[in-house]
Amino acid sequence: MATVLSNATAVRVxxxxxxxxxxxxxxxxxxxxxxxAWTAGNFHDAIRAGYAARVGTxxxxxxxxxxxxxxxxxxxxxxxxxxxxxxxxxxxRMLLAQFIETAEHFAAEQIFLEVRxxxxxxxxxxxxxxxxxxxxxxxxxxxxxxxxxxxxxVMRRSLGRLRVAARAAAGGTDSGDPAAP
Ligand SMILES: CC(C)(COP(=O)(O)OP(=O)(O)OC[C@H]1O[C@@H](n2cnc3c(N)ncnc32)[C@H](O)[C@@H]1OP(=O)(O)O)[C@@H](O)C(=O)NCCC(=O)NCCS
Numbered sequence: 570m571a572t573v574l575s576n577a578t579a580v581r582v583x584x585x586x587x588x589x590x591x592x593x594x595x596x597x598x599x600x601x602x603x604x605x606a607w608t609a610g611n612f613h614d615a616i617r618a619g620y621a622a623r624v625g626t627x628x629x630x631x632x633x634x635x636x637x638x639x640x641x642x643x644x645x646x647x648x649x650x651x652x653x654x655x656x657x658x659x660x661x662r663m664l665l666a667q668f669i670e671t672a673e674h675f676a677a678e679q680i681f682l683e684v685r686x687x688x689x690x691x692x693x694x695x696x697x698x699x700x701x702x703x704x705x706x707x708x709x710x711x712x713x714x715x716x717x718x719x720x721x722x723v724m725r726r727s728l729g730r731l732r733v734a735a736r737a738a739a740g741g742t743d744s745g746d747p748a749a750p
Contacts, residue, residue: 583627584667591634592609592612592613595624596609596612598650599612603650604716615636620647621636623664623667623668633651633655633663634648635647635648635665637672639677642677642678644668644671646680662698669728673728677729678727679727680725680728681723681724683723684722685721685722686705686721695726700724702723706720
């Protein structure tokens, strides 16, 4: 007998690149999520600049999105956001893993990000995924309404070398091909 999916969390999330058609929706979601939100123009600029930008959709609705800037030898995670109603389902971790894979594919050796010192959910996620705090920028973030400016933690994760080390520990060799699985 066929069963009907009644639980929204049981519907699979589909991941794809962010397109210009998504921008208004993503910017509206961004305004709900962040005190210092990116504008629609910021997202259009990111697409035009060729940044790796992705969305996760469920039932046709965008539930997660993020932007990764790729530079020579390193990548910077500029945005990683999950809709409030879709949190703690593993989507943030999944999107972060996709960006790490993209950065490795483009031969980045490290990936950086900045995060508010008070953003415990994000810091916990990043630490679990191998990021380490390497610096602190005082009063970096503008204040939330009624709040004060907030420091940023700069976090970093090694890429290529970790993969080589993991392969060596597993008894394998590294092909030197950044796109190699
Ligand atoms: C940070 C954020 C992206 C996490 O997304 P998420 O989909 O809820 O996270 P996941 O379900 O993938 O969680 C992965 C891990 O992160 C940690 N984590 C996530 N949310 C957490 C919370 N509220 N409290 C503590 N740890 C948390 C946990 O270690 C979790 O693993 P677990 O569920 O096995 O314990 C999401 O909370 C978000 O969009 N926040 C607002 C935007 C933001 O702050 N972005 C980061 C800016 S740098």
